[in-house]
Amino acid sequence: MNITHIGGPTTLLEIDGVRLLIDPTFDAPGRRYSFGWGTSSVKTAGPAVAVEDLGDLDAVLVTHDQHADNLDSAGRKLLPTVPTVITTKVGARRLGGNATGLRPWETTTVKGLEITATPSRHGPAVLLPVFGPSIGFALQPAGSATVVWISGDTVVFPGVLEVASRFDVDTAVLHLGKVQFGLTGPARYTMTGRDAVRLASVVKPRQIVPVHYEGWSHFHEGRTEISAAFPQGALTWLEPGVQTALS
Secondary structure, eight states, rough: EEEEEEEEEEEHHHHTEEEEEESSSOTTTTTEEEEEETEEEEEEOSSSGGGSSOOOOOOEESSOSTTTTOOOOHHHHHGGGGSOOOEHHHHHHHHOOTTTEEEOOOEEETEEEEEEEEEEEOOGGHHHHHHHHOEEEEEEEETOOOEEOOOOSOOOOOOHHHHHHHEEEEEEEOOOOOOOOOOGGTTTOOOEEEEHHHHHHOOOOOOEEEEEESSBBBOOOOOOHHHHHOOOOOOOOOOOTEEEEEO
16 A cells, blocks of 8 residues: 655555545645634645646545545545545535545445445534534445455544444544644643554554644644654654655
8 A cells, every 4th residue: 555644634644556645635734724613723734735746536435524634625626627526425425526425334435445434433422413514435346355444533532433343444644633722722622642542452453643743733742742642663654745665
């Protein structure tokens, strides 16, 4: 598998000849975006790869469409140009056109690659009606006994832990960063490094790739804090814009 970290949650994956773009965010930095209920965040870093340099894509996977740090204005403009977009059920209704919606544990296939939606809860359960649904994705090439798992924006909860009982995870691409907003106090909307350690102890991936921990003002943990939570050498860090082969 080849993976390129473009920025935030945005990654380009090439698995068994299938090219997938995850959570496209290509706006320039500097703009403040509303996240609902009085919360907002400023984009502080631009993409490491330009849209025009992506090449042909087989599909775009969107963990959720309602927040600009996972799907921004430039990312939305890209969607009609690709063969298919896979996202949440409600997201597919909003995006229309070539979008397919999946509920957790539902599966679709792109050029022989099996794509299964996995549970994700983007914050405290009580605030789900405010911040909306999200999903992750388990990617399984034909004939493979293992999956590449993209957690999506989630906290640790029983649904996400169920991934361990359903899949043998080779590579886990984890959305981290400890997202918090002043308005909602200590409530967290993505995992901390310590949360990720707990999750990894259950899912037991062979390798862990952190993403979505930088580039926005609502992150409260970066590489230093995440690294400190894990044993040395436990994480595979990607250099933005550089294609990395993961064996």
